[in-house]
Amino acid sequence: MSSEDGYTDGDARGAPPEQLALIRETVRQAKAPRAKPRTWRGAALAKDLPVARVLVDKGVLHLDRYFDYAVPEELDADAQPGVRVRVRFGAGRHRVRDGRREGGGLIDGFLIERRAESDYSGPLAALAQVVSPERVLDEELLGLARAVADRYAGSLADVLQLAVPPRNARAEQRPSPDPLPPPPAPAAGSWERYEQGPAFLESLASGGSPRAVWSALPGPPLWCEEIARAVAATLSSGRGALVVLPDGRAVARLDAALTELLGEGRHAVLTADAGPQKRYAQWLAVRRGSVRAVIGTRAAMFAPVRDLGLVAVWDDGDDNLSEQHAPQPHAREVLLLRAAQDRCGFLLGGWSCTVEAAQLVDTGWARPLQAARERVRAVAPLVRTVGDQDLARDEAARAARLPTLAWQAVREGLRHGPVLVQVPRRGYVPRMACATCRAPARCRHCSGPLEAHGSDDLRCGWCGRTESGWHCPECGGFRLRAQVVGARRTAEELGRAFPAVPVRTSGREHVLDTVPGAPAVVVSTPGAEPVAEGGYAAALLLDGWAMLSRPDLRAGEDALRRWMGAAALVRPQTAGGTVVVVAEPTLRPVQALVRWDPAGFAVRELAERGELGFPPVSRMAAVAGPGEAVAEFLRAVELPPSAEVLGPVPMPVTPAGRPRRPGAPPPGEQWDRALIRVPPGHGAPLAAALKAAQAARMARGGSTPVWVRIDPADIG
Structure with missing residues (x-):
């Protein structure tokens, strides 16, 4: 297909049959010999291979193809495949002034290939500039980028933005060091x-x-x-x-x-x-x-x-x-x-x-x-659990932050070294839940989470209204408990309980890399745990039920991964290392932690997902946006016969002031989301269909946003 201004597209669409197949790009050959390319103003062209096939840096799907440009004679030596170039591209190229076409704005791109002729017989725009003679894009990287773009229903230009870092002229002018000879093979x-x-x-x-x-x-x-x-x-x-x-x-x-x-x-x-x-x-x-x-x-x-x-x-x-x-x-x-x-x-x-x-x-x-x-078993720590029945019988757990077993583990561990305390979230203000059924406490006005500010002050975390006379709509209970207490609040309470021991925190604002082997309490959020010299003497994994109760398909897998990341820093059981996890011991992730058997847990999860048709056994895509736009998109897309559409259903509204995640609705707006599922081996046709529908929608100038994501992690 050619455009009226002389830009032509090459065939840049691969055809990957499976996720792990070797993907090779096929380039369409000219059907018949063409006359030597001409530029608009008759500029002198390169004698050999005067056509440059260029990928412009436009991350929109309906422009996810190559465009042909003429190679001026003065750029012949530098215009080699893989270099960065600048070309004229934009709305201005369609205008005519004084009998001549007016060039569009300059845009960056990559020169993909030099050719002897173009599929388009009209005049071609010339390359405006070779940004640098450094060949930053080769066939191998281009093939990988195309494979990733096809797998995720994205554009090649977007993938190359991730793959090739921005140019720095000073770094490019400096020579790289000579390669070193191969080292000897290491010992096991x-x-x-x-x-x-x-x-x-x-x-x-x-x-x-x-x-x-x-x-x-x-x-x-x-x-x-x-x-x-x-x-x-x-x-x-x-x-x-x-x-x-x-x-x-x-x-x-x-x-x-x-x-x-x-x-x-x-x-x-x-x-x-x-x-x-x-x-x-x-x-x-x-x-x-x-x-x-x-x-x-x-x-x-x-x-x-x-x-x-x-x-x-x-x-x-x-x-x-x-x-x-x-x-x-x-x-x-x-x-x-x-x-x-x-x-x-x-x-x-x-x-x-x-x-x-x-x-x-x-x-x-x-x-x-x-x-x-x-x-x-020789290198893993001893893992002990505190479940609901233990908490119900524990008088200390009703009045204090930690159950008796956890206090004992901290006290004993501080005699021999540092103790790690993992809490699910950072911050200070605790959010509340029903003490009987653990349903989250919600505001009657906006359904936001209720937070405790002092002993008698209960406020909404979204609208700020004070709540009095709360009762649980699920079970009718009137007692509240802290749903998740933040890292700063936990550190403050432990500091009062152990006044002679230093308390350190590691979290989003300040992440510690290592801590000394001396006795100390280290309070950390998941993933920010510092390494202790000689290992931790003990570790507490608090509020495990809050991590396991997230409405996410991966809640159990993610909780086990975060627990094991903390427990792996504790000394072996033979050296007195102990881990206490506050979670129901009958749950599968907790049992896997006690046995230190993550592979067995993953195998059982895989079998269950296979029976239910959940990823990764099946391939899934999410389509999100305003309700009418999502419905229109689903009507337009030509899905494979094996595809199953789930939804659309309303998405949770993003609260005002909270940062927007990719694919999430803007604060205060109501979006819908549909899930599309296909059996194994049909992921490539699904991605191709979604990509084609999104490209057609963009070409028509659709202004309403519709997000398409392959293999979303947060499918709930």
């Missing part, structure tokens, strides 16, 4: 603790491509040393390695482990904290082949590592690994695509185990990498 080290650990390293060192789901043992942070050895084994074979981690603290620990094992200059660190110039310089060193190993946060999942031999991801259940910008890919899924595309090794590790990881093992695509049960 702490991998000896796992049944197949040494064999996994040997396979990487010999040029193999093993794929494993790794259940890391609790204890000191040896996981970073073990990942470092896997990277070193891959480098020793002359290949590259890529490791993606959820946050900067994990990256810093692995950075230190790699530097200690391999020395300086062997790996690059890609994080947003490094700053634009340093990060781009590191990225260029990887792109130029100077560095073969990369570690970083989720943006590193697209790092252009040459000759990939291993891709690894740590703690894939962490929300930080899910990109918030369109099309919102997950680092685990991108690395799975890379493992299939490059036929390299794959390592997915963590203290816990996600259902997606269990599915990889269940299908035979990956093998489990874990320790024998005797070794797990």
Whole structure:
């Protein structure tokens, strides 16, 4: 298809049959030879391959294609595939003034390909500028970006914005260091603790491509040393390695482990904290082949590592690994695509185990990498539970913040070292719930959460009205209890209970990395737990019922992952390490924590989801927006015959003053959401249908927003 102003589109649509299939882009060839391209004003063209196929930086689906431009003679040498260019693109190009077409505004893009002729026989606009002769986009990265865009029903330009960092001229002008020779293969080290650990390293060192789901043992942070050895084994074979981690603290620990094992200059660190110039310089060193190993946060999942031999991801259940910008890919899924595309090794590790990881093992695509049960019991702490019946019989729990067992664990643990206290949320003001049935206490005026401000002051957290004479609409009860007490309030109460012991907090505003091994109480929110020298003597996991009662399909999986992340920092049971979790002991996540069996929990969750048709066994997409727009979209989309539409149903209204999440309604507006489910193997047709419908809607100029998200994490 060509446009009247001389811009043409190439066929940039891939056809991935399965999630893990090798995806190759097909480019449409010209049906018949064309005359030599002409520009509007007759400018001299390059003698060889005078047509440039360009991807413009427009993240809208109806422009997700290539456009042909003429290559001026003066730009011939620099206009090579993979460079950044600027071209004229915009509404102004349609106007005619004094008998001549008027060029549109300049826009950035990538030169994809040089060709001898164009499918369009009319005059072509010329490239306006080659921003830099640095070739930042190669066929491998372009193929990966197209695969990600197709899987998530997004645009190629949006994915490349995530994959290629912004240009920094100063970093680009500096040469990258010369590559170092491959290091020697490392010893197995702490991998000896796992049944197949040494064999996994040997396979990487010999040029193999093993794929494993790794259940890391609790204890000191040896996981970073073990990942470092896997990277070193891959480098020793002359290949590259890529490791993606959820946050900067994990990256810093692995950075230190790699530097200690391999020395300086062997790996690059890609994080947003490094700053634009340093990060781009590191990225260029990887792109130029100077560095073969990369570690970083989720943006590193697209790092252009040459000759990939291993891709690894740590703690894939962490929300930080899910990109918030369109099309919102997950680092685990991108690395799975890379493992299939490059036929390299794959390592997915963590203290816990996600259902997606269990599915990889269940299908035979990956093998489990874990320790024998005797070794797990030797290094895991003792886990004790406090359930509803224990709280009902505990007189101290009725009047105090903690039950008797928890107080005893804190007092005993402080004799031997620091004690970790995990609370589900930060802050001070507690939100209230019915003491009998635990239904959240809601405001009668706006249905907002009720919060306690003092002993007798009960207010709505949304509208601020004072509530008096509250009673539970579910059971008729009149007694209230704190639903979740924040970290600051918990630290304040523990400080009064143990006045001679220092109390430290670690949370969103201030995250501690390490704490000394001296007696102290460390209050932390999930994911912000610091590492204690020598390990914690004890840990308390409070308000477990609040984490388990979230209206989310992954509530149990996420609660177990957060509990195990804290419990893994506690000393072994043989050294007196104790963990107390305040949650009902009969619940499956609590039992998995007591047995320290995250893989068994994930396998049972996978079986249940398979029976119910829930992800990841099935593929699912969410369509959200104003009710009429969602209904119109569903009528227009040509879904696969196997698709099942659930809904639409109203979404929860975002309270005023609360930040808006991607795909959530603006504060105060009512949106609807529909879920579309397809059986295994039909995810690609579903994504293609949704992408085509969204592109057609945008081309018609629809102003009402409609969000489309593949594999949403918050399906409820």
